[in-house]
Amino acid sequence: MLIEEHRDLWQLGTELSCLSPSEPLAHALGELMTAELVRHIVAEESFVYPVARTHLPQGDLVVEQEIAAHAKLEQMMRELERPGLTRAEFDALHVRMPAEARRHMQTEEEWLFPLLAERLSAEELLALGRKAIEAKEKASIRQRLAEPEGSLLNRIVASGTTLVDRVRAYLQDTGYAS
Template sequence: MHPPDDLVSVLIQDHRDLQQLHFELGYTIEFPRLRHSLVELLIAEVVRHEVAEETYVFPVVRARLPHGPALVDEDVAGHREIWQVLNSLDEPDLTSEEFASRLSRLKATTAPHTRAEEEELYPALTEHLDEDERVALGRAALRAKEKAALRRYLAEPDCSLRNRVCSSPTTLAERVRTYLRADAYRL
């Protein structure tokens, strides 16, 4: 069992939070406006999680784990697969049936990726990093997550994220990634 501020615990909690959003989306299939809002939130949260992995996990995996670069490449390939499906959920004018089908595909794509991280990558991190290192990285990730607390920001009337997201012609994922990299995760 990892302490709650251990990097592995932080990332596993992200997985549970993303699974919860996915579950909630299942109840919005017949409500297009609500599901659109939740899809936007899911996209933003996936980007936030992915940036946390890129910032705090991948450099350590590359440097400290046997075959680290190959493990990172495999994880990044999994992220690309997830993005293909996730972006298809954000298409306008999806019927309820189309949305339900794509939501099922998202679950089928994310489940093996999450399982691989939790059963292979995270245990390898535990094996090759001592608890103090994992806690230091976990605390850094938690501080960054707090700066990027998207649910709180999106609820504020003068939400800079919402204003920046709405004013850009790029995809939602690209806009959120740019926002997080600039404001929350100092690289």
């Protein structure tokens, strides 16, 4: 499931990189990508990383490195929200961010996920997958962004913080990260 999400996020990033930052679609797609990426990051931090801490040799070190990679991606997303972002700045971020995301995804897909698969039973892997699916359904970002008045989008815009921080707060409020 997480690898499939990696592919979906990569597709969103590719589509976004083809648009000018002044296009309305770029803004909407950027918000969707940010919300989905933060949701994915929170899912990994809430469900996968606690298991990695306890089941992998040097699990704490491994998880801290992965969390640092997430923080770097979130900082880049915050930079994308900066008012008055020029096309050159937008383009530069859209070169750096996918490269960072690709490195992170490759580390997870080629190293972390296989290590977990070796150390967890089939039942443990299924239970972990079920938890992630339930949480994803419970905190559907796309559904909330599409709601009319009173929607997630209206609530997060009114809060005055970055979209990254607003989505994290929303996920915590829905019990996603519990």
